[in-house]
Amino acid sequence: MKVEVDKEKCCGAGQCVMIAPDVFDQGDGDGVVILLRDTPAPEHRDGVREAVAVCPAAAIAIVG
Amino acid sequence: MVVGAGAAGLATVTGLRGNGFEGPLTWIGAEAELPYDRPPLSKEVLTGARTPDQIRLCSPEKVAELGVDLRLGTTVTSVDVDGRKVMLSDGGVLPFGSLVAATGVTPRTLPGSEGVHTVRTLDDVMALRAELSPGRRLIVIGGGFLGTELAAAARSLGTEVVLLEPEPVPLGLAIGAEVGTMVADLHREHGVDVRTGPGAAVARWHASRGAFDGVTLRDGSAIAGDLAVVAVGSVPATSWLAATGIDCAAGVRCDEFCETAVPGVYAVGDVSSWYHTGFGAQIRLEHRTNAGEQGLYVARRMLGLTSEPFTPVPYFWSDQYDLKIQAYGVLRGHDEVRVVDGTIVDREFVVLYRRGSRLVGVLGVRRARALRQWRAQVAAGAAWSDILATT
Ligand SMILES: Cc1cc2nc3c(=O)[nH]c(=O)nc-3n(C[C@H](O)[C@H](O)[C@H](O)COP(=O)(O)OP(=O)(O)OC[C@H]3O[C@@H](n4cnc5c(N)ncnc54)[C@H](O)[C@@H]3O)c2cc1C
Ligand code: SF4
Numbered sequence: 001m002k003v004e005v006d007k008e009k010c011c012g013a014g015q016c017v018m019i020a021p022d023v024f025d026q027g028d029g030d031g032v033v034i035l036l037r038d039t040p041a042p043e044h045r046d047g048v049r050e051a052v053a054v055c056p057a058a059a060i061a062i063v064g
Numbered sequence: 065m066v067v068g069a070g071a072a073g074l075a076t077v078t079g080l081r082g083n084g085f086e087g088p089l090t091w092i093g094a095e096a097e098l099p100y101d102r103p104p105l106s107k108e109v110l111t112g113a114r115t116p117d118q119i120r121l122c123s124p125e126k127v128a129e130l131g132v133d134l135r136l137g138t139t140v141t142s143v144d145v146d147g148r149k150v151m152l153s154d155g156g157v158l159p160f161g162s163l164v165a166a167t168g169v170t171p172r173t174l175p176g177s178e179g180v181h182t183v184r185t186l187d188d189v190m191a192l193r194a195e196l197s198p199g200r201r202l203i204v205i206g207g208g209f210l211g212t213e214l215a216a217a218a219r220s221l222g223t224e225v226v227l228l229e230p231e232p233v234p235l236g237l238a239i240g241a242e243v244g245t246m247v248a249d250l251h252r253e254h255g256v257d258v259r260t261g262p263g264a265a266v267a268r269w270h271a272s273r274g275a276f277d278g279v280t281l282r283d284g285s286a287i288a289g290d291l292a293v294v295a296v297g298s299v300p301a302t303s304w305l306a307a308t309g310i311d312c313a314a315g316v317r318c319d320e321f322c323e324t325a326v327p328g329v330y331a332v333g334d335v336s337s338w339y340h341t342g343f344g345a346q347i348r349l350e351h352r353t354n355a356g357e358q359g360l361y362v363a364r365r366m367l368g369l370t371s372e373p374f375t376p377v378p379y380f381w382s383d384q385y386d387l388k389i390q391a392y393g394v395l396r397g398h399d400e401v402r403v404v405d406g407t408i409v410d411r412e413f414v415v416l417y418r419r420g421s422r423l424v425g426v427l428g429v430r431r432a433r434a435l436r437q438w439r440a441q442v443a444a445g446a447a448w449s450d451i452l453a454t455t
Contacts, residue, residue: 026433028433057103
């Protein structure tokens with residue numbers, strides 16, 4: 001699994017960080033998403049899928 | 065069957081398929097468009113920073129992949145709960161086993177405001193955008209989130225803007241007078257003519273040769289304008305459920321599992337009013353994140369994958385010029401606001417909201433990380449006295 005985030009779209013909701021803290025973080029001020037690892041470990045993949053589904057900005061994509 | 069092809073409907077459909085539901089799925093949406101994201105409408109789409117194509121939530125390929133019978137441009141006009149079928153605007157009749165209402169809300173209008181812009185759909189915002197240009201003057205009626213965002217976006221296009229809010233402070237009820245005043249100041253700095261208080265309510269609408277040309281306010285002042293937009297809240301889209309007997313007085317009334325009094329009929333997103341066991345109250349949220357979470361929850365619930373009630377911590381944000389406001393909890397109806405980090409004048413802060421003896425919400429500007437740390441305490445409804453002891 002390979003993950004991409006679109007920082008332009010991200011509204012800083014932080015849903016992704018709550019669901020998959022090992023994969024996503026947020027910037028200090030604006031809360032824009034920071035991708036910690038673009039190839040998440042198997043145990044984090046379900047979390048990533050859930051984050052894709054709930055991200056209100058449709059800013060997370062699984063690209064491979 | 066899912067009725068309503070917005071964010072909540074999409075989350076329900078993807079949630080059902082993603083959790084292994086392989087049965088037939090019908091999805092009906094009144095708009096001709098595939099689901100798109102609404103928050104950017106009053107922000108980047110109005111300013112032109114994003115095109116309509118950039119706010120799509122779902123592609124035709126995705127619909128095919130989901131294996132759903134999607135009928136766009138079709139409205140459900142009524143539901144027969146005993147016969148388990150819905151009647152469509154095109155005369156069709158379709159059966160259902162379970163039904164999810166995801167029909168959102170429609171803008172409220174004001175007496176006499178017929179023909180004045182409102183903003184809910186992509187078409188609405190494109191129509192408004194087509195009329196905005198430097199030198200023209202827009203009158204925004206309503207200083208809530210939508211009105212203030214529209215004012216900010218219009219200003220950045222060089223349009224002159226008058227913002228009318230009959231409460232003393234824009235957003236005052238939603239996020240408190242302190243933060244609301246900061247937002248009003250921000251708008252004034254950007255050249256918006258902000259008028260507040262009971263006198264700023266519209267008393268009369270003016271038109272010349274059929275075209276809008278201004279309003280008279282309750283305080284007697286006349287304001288000339290080339291166009292106006294009414295942003296005074298919204299009404300849940302429930303008329304199609306009238307014959308079901310489901311209580312729709314304040315949204316589609318659901319229990320703690322987002323199911324209505326009719327077994328197998330659920331409601332999600334802006335239209336849903338459900339019992340939040342954490343807050344011990346019936347609540348309805350018009351937040352983008354909730355639409356996604358509630359859709360996913362109901363999908364799981366319908367498939368028997370959860371026996372927990374739906375108890376999210378509400379989250380919303382709003383963009384005003386270069387400032388992003390973010391909040392967790394239910395802030396409306398608070399009794400006290402307290403700054404715990406930064407200062408409001410510096411426009412970098414975290415504020416807490418008390419209702420009764422509990423913490424009910426937290427709001428931040430340019431402090432996303434600090435803000436998120438309060439989320440758990442909002443979720444727990446922490447005692448205000450404990451919080452004061454630690455800050
Ligand atoms: C301009 C704007 C800006 C916003 N900004 C923010 C923001 O910054 N932050 C935030 O948290 N939230 C924001 N929101 C709110 C957020 O967009 C909503 O909470 C979210 O879109 C709700 O999704 P939904 O699927 O419940 O409803 P909707 O997206 O309204 O979808 C409902 C769909 O159902 C269709 N429908 C209605 N009746 C019928 C029927 N009888 N038959 C078939 N179809 C029907 C409608 O046409 C519509 O397409 C904003 C909303 C708007 C309009
Ligand atoms: S969930 Fe989406 S919008 Fe929210 S922080 Fe993560 S990427 Fe950004």
